[in-house]
Amino acid sequence: MTGIKALARHLDLSIGTVSRALNDKADVSPATRKRVLAAARELGYRPNHSGRALRQGRTSTIGLVLETGSPASLAGDAFFMQLIDAMQETFSAAGTDLVLLPCRSADDPIEFLRRQVGRRMVDALVITATRRQDPRIAMLVEEGMPFLALGRSGTPGDWPWIDLDFEGVADRAVAELAALGHRRIALVAPRKEVNLAHVWMDGYRAAIRRHGLEEHEGLMLRLSVSENGGRQAAEAVLGMDPRPTALLLVSEMMAPGVYARLGEAGLEPGRDLSVIGFRRNPQLGFLRPELAGFALDLRALGTAVGEAALGLAVSPADPVRLVWPMDYVPAASVRPPPAE
Amino acid sequence: MTGIKALARHLDLSIGTVSRALNDKADVSPATRKRVLAAARELGYRPNHSGRALRQGRTSTIGLVLETGSPASLAGDAFFMQLIDAMQETFSAAGTDLVLLPCRSADDPIEFLRRQVGRRMVDALVITATRRQDPRIAMLVEEGMPFLALGRSGTPGDWPWIDLDFEGVADRAVAELAALGHRRIALVAPRKEVNLAHVWMDGYRAAIRRHGLEEHEGLMLRLSVSENGGRQAAEAVLGMDPRPTALLLVSEMMAPGVYARLGEAGLEPGRDLSVIGFRRNPQLGFLRPELAGFALDLRALGTAVGEAALGLAVSPADPVRLVWPMDYVPAASVRPPPAE
DNA sequence: AGCATTTCTGGAAACGTTTACGACGGAGCC
DNA sequence: GGCTCCGTCGTAAACGTTTCCAGAAATGCT
Numbered sequence: 066m067t068g069i070k071a072l073a074r075h076l077d078l079s080i081g082t083v084s085r086a087l088n089d090k091a092d093v094s095p096a097t098r099k100r101v102l103a104a105a106r107e108l109g110y111r112p113n114h115s116g117r118a119l120r121q122g123r124t125s126t127i128g129l130v131l132e133t134g135s136p137a138s139l140a141g142d143a144f145f146m147q148l149i150d151a152m153q154e155t156f157s158a159a160g161t162d163l164v165l166l167p168c169r170s171a172d173d174p175i176e177f178l179r180r181q182v183g184r185r186m187v188d189a190l191v192i193t194a195t196r197r198q199d200p201r202i203a204m205l206v207e208e209g210m211p212f213l214a215l216g217r218s219g220t221p222g223d224w225p226w227i228d229l230d231f232e233g234v235a236d237r238a239v240a241e242l243a244a245l246g247h248r249r250i251a252l253v254a255p256r257k258e259v260n261l262a263h264v265w266m267d268g269y270r271a272a273i274r275r276h277g278l279e280e281h282e283g284l285m286l287r288l289s290v291s292e293n294g295g296r297q298a299a300e301a302v303l304g305m306d307p308r309p310t311a312l313l314l315v316s317e318m319m320a321p322g323v324y325a326r327l328g329e330a331g332l333e334p335g336r337d338l339s340v341i342g343f344r345r346n347p348q349l350g351f352l353r354p355e356l357a358g359f360a361l362d363l364r365a366l367g368t369a370v371g372e373a374a375l376g377l378a379v380s381p382a383d384p385v386r387l388v389w390p391m392d393y394v395p396a397a398s399v400r401p402p403p404a405e
Numbered sequence: 406m407t408g409i410k411a412l413a414r415h416l417d418l419s420i421g422t423v424s425r426a427l428n429d430k431a432d433v434s435p436a437t438r439k440r441v442l443a444a445a446r447e448l449g450y451r452p453n454h455s456g457r458a459l460r461q462g463r464t465s466t467i468g469l470v471l472e473t474g475s476p477a478s479l480a481g482d483a484f485f486m487q488l489i490d491a492m493q494e495t496f497s498a499a500g501t502d503l504v505l506l507p508c509r510s511a512d513d514p515i516e517f518l519r520r521q522v523g524r525r526m527v528d529a530l531v532i533t534a535t536r537r538q539d540p541r542i543a544m545l546v547e548e549g550m551p552f553l554a555l556g557r558s559g560t561p562g563d564w565p566w567i568d569l570d571f572e573g574v575a576d577r578a579v580a581e582l583a584a585l586g587h588r589r590i591a592l593v594a595p596r597k598e599v600n601l602a603h604v605w606m607d608g609y610r611a612a613i614r615r616h617g618l619e620e621h622e623g624l625m626l627r628l629s630v631s632e633n634g635g636r637q638a639a640e641a642v643l644g645m646d647p648r649p650t651a652l653l654l655v656s657e658m659m660a661p662g663v664y665a666r667l668g669e670a671g672l673e674p675g676r677d678l679s680v681i682g683f684r685r686n687p688q689l690g691f692l693r694p695e696l697a698g699f700a701l702d703l704r705a706l707g708t709a710v711g712e713a714a715l716g717l718a719v720s721p722a723d724p725v726r727l728v729w730p731m732d733y734v735p736a737a738s739v740r741p742p743p744a745e
Numbered sequence: 746a747g748c749a750t751t752t753c754t755g756g757a758a759a760c761g762t763t764t765a766c767g768a769c770g771g772a773g774c775c
Numbered sequence: 776g777g778c779t780c781c782g783t784c785g786t787a788a789a790c791g792t793t794t795c796c797a798g799a800a801a802t803g804c805t
Contacts, residue, residue, distance in 0.1 A: 090764085092782075111520075112761080113524075115464065118762090122790070164468075164506060321632060418755085453791050456760090459760045459761065
């Protein structure tokens with residue numbers, strides 16, 4: 066393997082000069098720089114990551130922690146894939162690499178993170194699926210590890226986060242439904258104790274109250290975020306008496322299940338039960354009637370997340386705290402409630 | 406940050422001795438070993454990954470390359486999540502870490518891999534979604550990078566791979582259907598030019614021929630592996646004249662789309678069109694009638710993949726070449742064809 | 746007791762890179 | 776011509792760890 070040493074010997078230069086030439090440092094003549102770059106390309110030289118990281122004290126790598134085992138994390142839709150895509154594009158321009166660190170849900174997430182921190186293999190971490198009380202955050206703050214949370218948490222402190230506007234979405238969705246005359250609106254929240262579940266339910270509760278609609282804990286369903294969860298949501302709504310006239314889903318990926326179960330009962334989404342999915346998702350373009358939801362530019366979000374993660378190392382003060390807004394897109398799955 | 410140096414000073418020992426104690430080497434007395442381990446735990450010492458990697462010439466990390474942007478890779482179901490989970494369990498026992506390397510489908514995969522190889526950040530790579538002609542394989546062989554391919558390829562050579570038994574599944578599925586009296590069996594293959602598409606179609610073709618069934622290129626559909634793809638498959642089948650009596654899916658995740666489209670046409674899976682999904686998937690337990698498919702123990706597969714990947718570094722000779730068998734599990738979605 | 750052997754420990758080199766510093770040459774200036 | 780200064784390059788230390796080697800202490804053997 067050609068290291069910088071072999072390269073220097075081949076060029077009859079010192080390794081110091083070669084290094085400076087490769088890294089665009091000042092103290093090297095244009096002629097030699099050109100010569101070095103040519104030789105490096107020819108010999109296929111790639112700097113050894115460990116050596117560089119050891120010397121520089123940083124790895125130019127950022128880790129995104131993902132939960133494996135939980136279907137809500139990466140499965141169900143290409144949400145994260147697209148996010149990762151955009152993040153990587155941003156990183157790439159900054160000479161940084163992205164690695165995904167899968168954390169087994171069976172393992173202790175704290176221990177997993179502590180291990181990553183100790184290894185110093187990444188300069189910063191991006192964590193997802195934040196909990197209402199998330200010990201990971203306190204740990205990372207304590208360890209002095211730069212990190213960005215995708216999602217808020219009740220853990221106090223000035224750590225950086227970016228989150229979707231769950232309460233804004235819930236509020237707007239309820240408002241749209243109320244304006245059409247809906248009085249009984251059921252809500253689906255994740256079964257898992259992630260923070261967004263509570264933000265989502267709080268936003269819903271506040272909006273229900275503000276519009277003076279029917280408030281009832283039984284209208285809030287906790288289900289797994291999956292097609293099957295959607296099916297169970299529809300099942301539950303069908304069993305309620307009086308039956309809600311609208312259903313608000315925490316994830317649009319549940320909608321196919323809802324539609325299927327309604328169809329089996331001879332009901333039609335929109336006409337018999339208004340349905341609002343969370344995110345407007347082109348993958349679900351086949352749904353009839355079209356599913357109402359909220360537009361989200363995943364590329365823009367991914368870029369923002371990427372930039373925030375990059376900024377972590379450079380400016381630890383003034384952490385990002387960003388609620389990402391989403392715009393309502395009406396569709397035929399939302400109509401006035403059926404006449405009683 | 407407490408390095409081994411600080412630890413040694415704190416213990417009034419040489420760093421050599423401390424290192425040996427930590428790494429379970431022979432030349433250290435039980436008493437000091439105990440003392441060192443206690444101090445390491447107390448001071449929260451974690452070996453620096455770069456330092457160790459630099460010295461040892463290996464990183465104890467294996468990279469799994471994933472394609473982002475393509476919905477078939479990680480989305481659709483939790484297939485990879487579960488695989489990763491089991492792989493990680495295997496790695497963990499061997500003191501190895503797993504990182505996921507997302508490769509943007511927009512980028513050049515060769516360049517991406519070359520970069521990973523050059524960085525020497527991982528000891529071995531696991532690549533997925535192998536193509537029929539996959540230049541990545543030739544490149545990795547040439548670079549001398551240990552790797553394992555999840556999926557076969559037409560690229561010649563003795564590189565290690567593990568793949569599902571696509572032709573076996575296609576063969577058995579056709580046999581089951583033929584035994585029930587089906588004569589016109591439609592097949593769904595991925596639209597993308599992955600190797601498995603061809604293995605799958607070849608297996609199907611051979612079985613069709615062997616059983617003397619209706620052979621016709623129009624019976625083979627190339628569609629995206631998604632719920633919507635399943636919908637399109639059903640759509641296509643409905644439009645065929647004469648209509649096939651059975652449908653063989655390359656992924657069970659397409660089944661909900663198939664079921665939905667059939668339902669809209671007033672048809673019932675099993676009764677009007679037999680459907681076989683690829684893998685038996687508990688996530689799809691809600692489908693009625695139950696979907697026939699092939700049992701696959703993802704944990705066992707993940708363990709096998711993990712072990713093969715671990716063995717890559719130790720025994721480069723005699724590469725793994727493994728076709729993973731799957732057993733047919735009948736269900737109500739497969740019944741004799743309707744009387745003409 | 747004397748020697749050989751074992752057990753434990755410290756010293757130091759090495760992995761590949763970056764970077765502070767010093768050295769050397771030539772050019773410019775008085 | 777001697778001085779400074781700038782441009783260019785080589786030298787060497789340092790990052791944190793592992794591992795080889797030698798040395799010291801302790802033990803076993805005759």
